Amino acid sequence: MKTFAYFDSSHEFPEEIIIAAQMNPYKILGKNDFSTELADQYIPQFMCANARSFLNQALEESSKWEGIAIAHGCDATNRQFDIWEQHVQTPFLYYIHNPLRTDRIAQRFFIREIKAMINALESKYRIKITLDQLEKAIQVSNNIKILLQSLSQLRIIKDISNSEYFNVVKYCVQNPKEEIISYLNSILSDWKTRNSFPINKIPIFLTGSDITHALWYELLEKVNLRVVRDDLTIGERYFATLIPTDKDPISNIAKYYLNIPRSSTKHPTNPRINYILKACKSEKIHGVVSQIIKYCETFAYDVPFLKSQLEVIHIPVIHVEREFTENIDQQISTRLEAFVELLEQNR
Numbered sequence: 001m002k003t004f005a006y007f008d009s010s011h012e013f014p015e016e017i018i019i020a021a022q023m024n025p026y027k028i029l030g031k032n033d034f035s036t037e038l039a040d041q042y043i044p045q046f047m048c049a050n051a052r053s054f055l056n057q058a059l060e061e062s063s064k065w066e067g068i069a070i071a072h073g074c075d076a077t078n079r080q081f082d083i084w085e086q087h088v089q090t091p092f093l094y095y096i097h098n099p100l101r102t103d104r105i106a107q108r109f110f111i112r113e114i115k116a117m118i119n120a121l122e123s124k125y126r127i128k129i130t131l132d133q134l135e136k137a138i139q140v141s142n143n144i145k146i147l148l149q150s151l152s153q154l155r156i157i158k159d160i161s162n163s164e165y166f167n168v169v170k171y172c173v174q175n176p177k178e179e180i181i182s183y184l185n186s187i188l189s190d191w192k193t194r195n196s197f198p199i200n201k202i203p204i205f206l207t208g209s210d211i212t213h214a215l216w217y218e219l220l221e222k223v224n225l226r227v228v229r230d231d232l233t234i235g236e237r238y239f240a241t242l243i244p245t246d247k248d249p250i251s252n253i254a255k256y257y258l259n260i261p262r263s264s265t266k267h268p269t270n271p272r273i274n275y276i277l278k279a280c281k282s283e284k285i286h287g288v289v290s291q292i293i294k295y296c297e298t299f300a301y302d303v304p305f306l307k308s309q310l311e312v313i314h315i316p317v318i319h320v321e322r323e324f325t326e327n328i329d330q331q332i333s334t335r336l337e338a339f340v341e342l343l344e345q346n347r
């Protein structure tokens with residue numbers, strides 16, 4: 001099956017349209033080596049390195065993909081489409097406007113956007129994307145999300161390392177959907193037999209800029225912080241909500257993308273904070289780690305509000321700004337160790 005790549009700064013791109021078009025949606029997340037050199041020719045280094053790494057991968061690997069779509073995510077990356085249009089070699093480059101609000105007008109607007117993208121794909125690839133195919137794609141997507149929900153719940157009671165969880169979700173956004181169900185079922189059988197949650201690990205909620213490499217999860221693991229809940233794109237934002245099936249598939253898809261756990265890129269902030277507060281109240285969360293990648297101002301703006309709301313419910317929080325690097329940041333490691341000491345005193 002052919003691969004169609006997409007770039008969004010959160011979980012904005014409706015990948016079900018690509019599944020219905022009989023292609024494999026592939027989320028561009030940058031290469032494992034953290035490279036940005038090629039992209040740095042076109043985007044200044046004071047812009048988010050995540051986005052630069054996505055462009056870098058596209059500059060190197062776009063020939064493997066049938067086409068690329070970019071969805072409106074954060075304002076930092078919004079008009080990077082123009083740079084991609086100039087420099088990335090691809091037979092098809094498409095921009096889909098994903099609304100920042102969630103009201104009825106936004107939903108109507110997004111339905112129109114999805115229909116326009118379907119028309120563009122049909123015309124480019126000489127295919128027909130039927131409502132029946134869209135319904136089947138929703139079913140596939142929901143089946144994957146249900147399995148991910150089951151896996152995610154095991155994090156709280158079983159010994160599942162941070163990077164194992166991250167790698168499973170990452171696999172789901174980059175591999176052919178028909179392979180994923182059996183893959184997830186085998187992981188589920190394995191995780192169910194794991195030992196209980198280790199007593200030396202401290203359960204935390206992880207939030208902030210999207211994490212695209214397992215390294216950061218490994219750093220948390222090293223200092224004994226175990227991520228049992230999160231609201232990240234390679235995480236709960238991808239699977240916490242199912243796509244509704246009560247209306248026509250395009251309306252259902254539009255509704256879904258406007259009702260997933262919110263990112264800081266969306267307005268207003270309250271639903272995002274409420275998701276975190278609810279998780280902290282309902283699970284045995286001992287603390288919150290809020291992190292942003294350097295220059296991700298979108299998430300940085302939310303931090304004072306997040307901290308004040310967590311104070312109200314007496315959940316300790318640490319906020320750190322990280323570099324985009326394959327090296328462990330020792331200063332952050334030391335700060336996390338100090339945070340762990342604080343959490344251990346509260347235990």
Ligand code: SF4
Nearest residue numbers: 009048074076209296
């Ligand atoms: S990390 Fe922040 S600045 Fe970078 S793409 Fe994501 S939301 Fe935008």
